Amino acid sequence: MFPAKAITLVTTVGALLSGASAWAQAAPPFRSLKGNPAAGEKVFAQCRACHVTDKGVNRVGPSLHGIVGRKAGTVPGYNYSTANKNSGVTWTPEVLYVYLENPRKFMPGTKMAFAGLRNPQQRADVIAYLQQFR
Numbered sequence: 001m002f003p004a005k006a007i008t009l010v011t012t013v014g015a016l017l018s019g020a021s022a023w024a025q026a027a028p029p030f031r032s033l034k035g036n037p038a039a040g041e042k043v044f045a046q047c048r049a050c051h052v053t054d055k056g057v058n059r060v061g062p063s064l065h066g067i068v069g070r071k072a073g074t075v076p077g078y079n080y081s082t083a084n085k086n087s088g089v090t091w092t093p094e095v096l097y098v099y100l101e102n103p104r105k106f107m108p109g110t111k112m113a114f115a116g117l118r119n120p121q122q123r124a125d126v127i128a129y130l131q132q133f134r
C-alpha cells in the first residue's frame with residue numbers, strides 16, 4: 001500500500017509543480033521583459049484594423065498617439081463606452097501589459113472587440129512601439 005500511495009503523492013506534487021511553472025511562464029512580470037519597438041510595429045498590424053498612431057485620428061478605436069501614460073477615455077472627439085470612459089485607469093506600461101492580454105476581462109463592458117495578445121513578449125513589444133508616439 002505505502003509505495004502506491006507514495007507514487008500517487010509524487011505524481012500529484014509533480015503535476016502541481018509543472019502546472020505552477022506553466023502558469024508562471026504564461027505571465028512573467030512586465031519588468032522582466034524588454035520590449036522591442038521594431039518587433040512591436042509588426043504586432044501593431046493587429047491593432048491597425050481599428051487604431052492609428054496619428055494624433056487626432058480616430059477610427060473604430062481612438063487614436064493611440066501618446067497613449068502610454070495617458071488617462072483612459074480622454075481622446076477628444078472619440079465616443080467611448082462608459083466602461084472605458086469611467087474606468088479611472090491610467091495607461092502606464094504595466095497596466096497596458098495586463099489590459100492587452102485580455103481587454104474584456106480587464107475592462108468588462110469595453111467596446112474594444114479584440115481577443116487580446118496572449119504572448120507576453122508581443123505585449124511588451126507593442127507597448128515599446130506605442131511609447132515612441134508622444
Ligand code: HEC
Pocket residue numbers: 043044046047048049050051060061062064067071072073074075079080081082083084085091100109110111112113114117126
Ligand atoms: C476590432 C477593433 C480593435 C482592435 C483590433 C484593437 N482595438 Fe483597441 N480599441 C478599440 C475600441 C473600439 C476602443 C474603445 C473602447 C471603449 O470605448 O470601450 C479601443 C480602446 C483601446 C485603448 C484605450 C484607449 C483610451 O483612450 O482609453 C487602448 C490602449 C487600445 N485600444 C489599444 C489597442 C492595441 C494596442 C491593440 C492591438 C494589440 C488594439 N487596441 C486593437 C478597438 C480595437
